[in-house]
Amino acid sequence: MPSSVVHAGFALLLAVGLLGPYFDRRAAAALIAVLLVPEADTLAGFVLDGAHRSLLHNLLLPAVAAVVFYRATTREESWLRRRFGDRGVRVVWVALFVHVFAHVGLDWYHLDGVNLFYPAVDRFFELSGEMYLSTGDGLVQTFVEVTADEGGTAVDAGQGGTTDDTHVANPAQPTEDTGTGGSSGADPVDRRAPIAVRGWQLYLVLTGLLAAAARTLQSAPPEDR
Amino acid sequence: MPPTLVTVAVGVLLGVALLGAAFDCRSLALVAVVAAVPDLDAVLSLFVRGATNAALHNVFVPLAAAVALYADTRREESWLRARHGWYGVRVAWVAVAVYAVAGVGMDLFNVESAAVFYPVSNRYLSVVGKLVLSTQEGVVQTYVELGDGWLAAVSQGTTESRHIPTWVNPTPGTSNPPGADRTVRLVDSGWQLVVVATAAAAVPARFAVARRDR
Numbered sequence: 001m002p003s004s005v006v007h008a009g010f011a012l013l014l015a016v017g018l019l020g021p022y023f024d025r026r027a028a029a030a031l032i033a034v035l036l037v038p039e040a041d042t043l044a045g046f047v048l049d050g051a052h053r054s055l056l057h058n059l060l061l062p063a064v065a066a067v068v069f070y071r072a073t074t075r076e077e078s079w080l081r082r083r084f085g086d087r088g089v090r091v092v093w094v095a096l097f098v099h100v101f102a103h104v105g106l107d108w109y110h111l112d113g114v115n116l117f118y119p120a121v122d123r124f125f126e127l128s129g130e131m132y133l134s135t136g137d138g139l140v141q142t143f144v145e146v147t148a149d150e151g152g153t154a155v156d157a158g159q160g161g162t163t164d165d166t167h168v169a170n171p172a173q174p175t176e177d178t179g180t181g182g183s184s185g186a187d188p189v190d191r192r193a194p195i196a197v198r199g200w201q202l203y204l205v206l207t208g209l210l211a212a213a214a215r216t217l218q219s220a221p222p223e224d225r
Numbered sequence: 226m227p228p229t230l231v232t233v234a235v236g237v238l239l240g241v242a243l244l245g246a247a248f249d250c251r252s253l254a255l256v257a258v259v260a261a262v263p264d265l266d267a268v269l270s271l272f273v274r275g276a277t278n279a280a281l282h283n284v285f286v287p288l289a290a291a292v293a294l295y296a297d298t299r300r301e302e303s304w305l306r307a308r309h310g311w312y313g314v315r316v317a318w319v320a321v322a323v324y325a326v327a328g329v330g331m332d333l334f335n336v337e338s339a340a341v342f343y344p345v346s347n348r349y350l351s352v353v354g355k356l357v358l359s360t361q362e363g364v365v366q367t368y369v370e371l372g373d374g375w376l377a378a379v380s381q382g383t384t385e386s387r388h389i390p391t392w393v394n395p396t397p398g399t400s401n402p403p404g405a406d407r408t409v410r411l412v413d414s415g416w417q418l419v420v421v422a423t424a425a426a427a428v429p430a431r432f433a434v435a436r437r438d439r
Contacts, residue, residue, distance in 0.1 A: 014423065017241035017248075017431055020438050090434075097430060101423040109415030127415035132228075133392075134408040141411075143418060190361040199334035199353040200416060202368060207235070207326055211242040214322065221246035222311050 002106050002201055003194050007035045009205030011102040016211045018094045022087050023215060027094075034095040035103055042172045050163030052170055053124070054115035057107055062100050069093065112160050112168050124166050126158040227331050228410040229264045231417045234424035236260025236327035240319060241424075241431045247315040248435055253428070259320045263328035267391040274399055275384025277391055279340035279347065282332050287325035294321060337389060338381040349381040 113126030338351035354367035
């Protein structure tokens with residue numbers, strides 16, 4: 001994963017605007033919890049092979065959640081609205097938005113990607129490619145490559161292995177076979193917890209913090225608006 | 226520079242975050258344009274050698290704008306407030322932030338780098354590296370390295386020695402051969418596509434939220 005720090009930075013940037021008047025410390029804490037919980041599938045990786053980036057990092061879970069939230073919040077006697085008011089409803093929707101874009105979206109690009117349609121389809125997808133317009137080649141994009149030959153049409157959208165043969169390294173389980181016990185060999189296992197790697201990750205963290213700080217400095221609009 | 230499309234996407238995200246009650250189509254469009262403005266120094270590079278990522282990608286342009294804005298808005302009879310009211314002041318401040326953070330900052334945190342102190346110094350600077358906690362090596366930090374002199378690792382050459390190719394000016398120097406291969410980069414990598422998609426989704430979401438808050 002790009003570290004949770006990077007997720008949180010990007011999420012903060014999104015949340016400042018989307019939460020609007022509901023943006024406060026409590027709401028931000030709730031969103032950060034939503035960003036951290038999916039990493040629990042790292043722990044599931046100890047018992048279920050390849051669970052990390054599959055079990056809780058996919059698009060089916062948020063899709064189901066969106067349907068459930070939609071039904072729960074549009075009813076007259078919505079439980080969520082009665083219990084937590086408009087504020088609760090807003091935080092829930094923003095949390096879903098942030099989970100899809102700041103967490104699953106960024107992880108999609110990282111290492112082996114995410115198992116987008118798990119458990120329906122067990123296949124890791126990695127988002128990689130570029131897009132440009134050139135005088136020589138016209139519009140080129142390599143995110144989804146479609147090649148057609150005699151054998152038929154092949155679509156390469158960055159799909160990789162399945163949960164059986166893919167292990168996305170993480171600090172709790174750096175390699176597939178280290179399990180809980182760490183190394184059995186002579187060299188101790190190097191567990192690395194990245195905070196930010198490369199310029200853009202640090203940039204996203206700083207931009208998120210800056211947006212949150214700027215928000216607290218802003219003046220309220222005059223009453224007559 | 227990172228593709229202008231990505232710069233605009235970050236600018237839009239900042240606009241979504243910071244415009245608050247001043248958020249509407251007009252202010253959002255203005256902010257998106259402001260995010261793209263620094264990339265116009267590629268056009269200047271056709272006349273001034275090495276102006277790409279330097280002439281408009283520096284701290285002095287947003288700093289001057291911020292000082293001017295501060296000086297104007299703290300006066301009793303502020304010109305901007307008299308003309309556009311609270312709305313104008315908010316949009317102006319957000320535009321300055323977007324120029325600095327999306328327009329200039331993004332290039333600084335990229336290997337393509339920006340000459341942020343141009344014209345005082347014509348050195349391209351970039352903040353790239355990593356910050357990792359390792360059980361074997363402890364804290365590994367390579368964003369800022371103190372070499373001989375200072376901050377040796379972040380320098381990426383000067384406007385004299387290095388040409389940053391753009392579709393406007395693909396070849397070094399100010400010559401502009403008509404037959405040169407030109408490439409307009411839209412998205413360089415997966416994370417940039419995620420940022421662009423997020424901005425595209427955040428705008429309708431923000432409009433929906435704005436309707437509800439009213």
